[in-house]
Amino acid sequence: xxxxxxxxxxxxxxxxxxxYIHDDGKEIAFDAAQAVGKITALNGEAxxxxxxxxxxxxxxxxxxxxxxxxxxxxxxxxxxxIDQKKLIDxxxxxxxxxxxxxxxxxxxxxxxxxxxxxxxQLYGEMIGGRFGGSKFIQEKMAIPADxxxxxxxxSFKIEDGKVVAYDGSGNKVYSRAKPGELADFDEALExxxxxxxxxxxILKASGTSGGGSQQSQHQAGQKTMKRDAFDSLDIAGKxxxxxxxxxxVD
Numbered sequence: 286x287x288x289x290x291x292x293x294x295x296x297x298x299x300x301x302x303x304x305y306i307h308d309d310g311k312e313i314a315f316d317a318a319q320a321v322g323k324i325t326a327l328n329g330e331a332x333x334x335x336x337x338x339x340x341x342x343x344x345x346x347x348x349x350x351x352x353x354x355x356x357x358x359x360x361x362x363x364x365x366x367i368d369q370k371k372l373i374d375x376x377x378x379x380x381x382x383x384x385x386x387x388x389x390x391x392x393x394x395x396x397x398x399x400x401x402x403x404x405x406q407l408y409g410e411m412i413g414g415r416f417g418g419s420k421f422i423q424e425k426m427a428i429p430a431d432x433x434x435x436x437x438x439x440s441f442k443i444e445d446g447k448v449v450a451y452d453g454s455g456n457k458v459y460s461r462a463k464p465g466e467l468a469d470f471d472e473a474l475e476x477x478x479x480x481x482x483x484x485x486x487i488l489k490a491s492g493t494s495g496g497g498s499q500q501s502q503h504q505a506g507q508k509t510m511k512r513d514a515f516d517s518l519d520i521a522g523k524x525x526x527x528x529x530x531x532x533x534v535d
Contacts, residue, residue, distance in 0.1 A: 411448055412441050421471040426478075427489045428510070429529050435522025436487075437477050441470075453480060483514035510534070 289297040289304040289312060297304045302314040351357050416422065416434040426433055441450050450458040450473030458476050460468040468476065478484050487510065515526065515533050 411443055412438060415441075415448060415470045419471055419474065421475050425475070425488055428487050428531065429525065432518075432522055432525045432529065432531075433474075433487075435518055435525060436481075437474060440477055441473075450474070450477065452477065483511055483517075486511045486514055 286305045286307045289306050291297055299314040302316055304312050304314050306312050348357070413434060416430045416438070419430060419433075422430050422433050440452070441448055443449070447467075448470055449467060450470070452458055458468045458473040460466045460472055462472065467473075478488065481487070510526065510531050510533055512533050515523065515531075518526065
């Protein structure tokens with residue numbers, strides 16, 4: 286490239302910078318201050334690379350004569366074990382490591398056990414409490430709350446501090462009253478009960494009116510349950526049913 290000259294042979298200046306004509310004919314003002322700054326930065330970067338290279342070469346010189354890096358690493362591991370066994374027998378290093386691992390595993394299992402207990406307590410408080418205070422159970426169910434929980438409790442989970450219900454297909458139960466939102470506890474429980482094949486045996490009878498009508502067993506205060514519905518309950522649920530005087534019918 287060459288300097289651009291005017292008709293009088295003077296250097297053409299643009300914004301205080303001389304203009305150069307490049308080989309392709311393009312005219313560009315040369316920023317000398319920026320160029321000097323860039324050259325200084327590149328020199329500093331080159332110096333940094335050079336110093337890093339010299340440091341690496343200095344470190345590598347300590348390993349001159351080593352032709353097999355893998356064997357060298359194995360030898361270093363052996364020396365480490367020899368150093369560790371100053372106070373123990375030669376073959377005890379691995380045993381010491383195993384003992385440390387065993388101790389850590391025991392602590393981890395203890396922590397997991399405590400965590401599970403806390404989760405169970407949280408489940409009992411958040412989900413068990415909702416069964417116990419459910420208006421739907423009090424008004425619509427013919428069996429006690431703990432009996433309802435033994436059958437439908439597994440359909441509820443705690444997620445992000447909230448109680449969430451899932452249907453038999455593993456889908457979250459959403460509210461019909463509030464589209465797009467998850468169903469609250471009673472609405473979800475009512476939905477699950479409606480899907481239960483033996484619902485007629487656990488819901489209170491709706492009753493009839495008029496002359497000659499007779500009370501159902503539920504209206505008369507009697508509690509019955511089909512045997513197949515009873516058999517589907519867990520041990521706690523069965524015990525609760527028998528304790529509450531539920532009669533099992535075929």
